[in-house]
Amino acid sequence: MRIYEELFIVDPGLPEEEIDAVVGLIEDVVKEAGGAIEKVEKWGRRKLAYRIQKKEEGYYVLVQFSAAGSTVKEIERRLRVDERVMRYLTVRIDEKLKWLEKRRKQREKRMAKRPQAAQPAAAQPAAAPGAPARPEGGN
Amino acid sequence: MAEAKGRPISASQKPTGGDKAVVSRKQYFRRKKVCRFCVERIDDIDYKNTALLTAFISERGKIIPRRISGVCSPHQRRLTTAIKRARHVALLPFVAEV
Numbered sequence: 445m446r447i448y449e450e451l452f453i454v455d456p457g458l459p460e461e462e463i464d465a466v467v468g469l470i471e472d473v474v475k476e477a478g479g480a481i482e483k484v485e486k487w488g489r490r491k492l493a494y495r496i497q498k499k500e501e502g503y504y505v506l507v508q509f510s511a512a513g514s515t516v517k518e519i520e521r522r523l524r525v526d527e528r529v530m531r532y533l534t535v536r537i538d539e540k541l542k543w544l545e546k547r548r549k550q551r552e553k554r555m556a557k558r559p560q561a562a563q564p565a566a567a568q569p570a571a572a573p574g575a576p577a578r579p580e581g582g583n
Numbered sequence: 584m585a586e587a588k589g590r591p592i593s594a595s596q597k598p599t600g601g602d603k604a605v606v607s608r609k610q611y612f613r614r615k616k617v618c619r620f621c622v623e624r625i626d627d628i629d630y631k632n633t634a635l636l637t638a639f640i641s642e643r644g645k646i647i648p649r650r651i652s653g654v655c656s657p658h659q660r661r662l663t664t665a666i667k668r669a670r671h672v673a674l675l676p677f678v679a680e681v
Contacts, residue, residue: 451631451672452672453672492673493673493675493676493677494673494676494677494678496673502673506631531671531673533671533672535630540627544627547626551624
């Protein structure tokens with residue numbers, strides 16, 4: 445099981461139900477393959493950075509789900525066929541999330557250590573103001 | 584003789600170039616560039632974060648080289664993929680009209 449993120453643009457001229465239908469389509473495929481939807485974020489209508497299919501705007505939807513790699517293939521195939529979908533992008537994010545979590549923990553560990561290190565560090569800036577005077581005098 | 588004459592000319596031209604470099608070095612103090620992602624501790628370079636990414640594209644929509652922006656190479660690599668992904672889903676332009 446891997447975690448993926450699917451961002452796609454739906455034709456903004458369509459009613460809300462049609463957009464839900466596209467989201468439902470992805471949900472069906474994921475559930476059928478034994479995966480799980482983690483979140484659905486509707487960004488709503490947004491101006492496109494460039495025209496796609498002669499449209500200036502698009503309805504953005506972000507779906508996060510966990511599923512096997514073969515599921516992605518099926519989802520992408522369906523989105524490609526679907527005329528309501530103007531553009532899609534699938535990104536695998538489980539490794540990134542793991543890495544971010546690791547980084548966050550490292551930071552916390554370092555922050556926990558810092559209060560002890562703060563005292564010697566505080567002593568240094570006090571000594572520092574005297575130091576720049578010396579190079580200046582040398583020049 | 585012709586060769587001997589030729590050399591001093593090129594040699595005489597060199598010092599002027601050298602002087603210019605010295606002058607420019609004196610006039611402009613070049614500040615050391617630092618990677619914004621390292622300094623601000625931005626771990627996540629996300630393609631959805633257009634506010635962050637637009638800071639690293641030019642007016643024309645081009646990716647700013649790290650020799651100019653000062654971003655370190657591991658971060659520039661991730662930044663580039665993020666910008667390219669954002670372009671694909673029309674969050675950022677491929678070419679922006681000035």
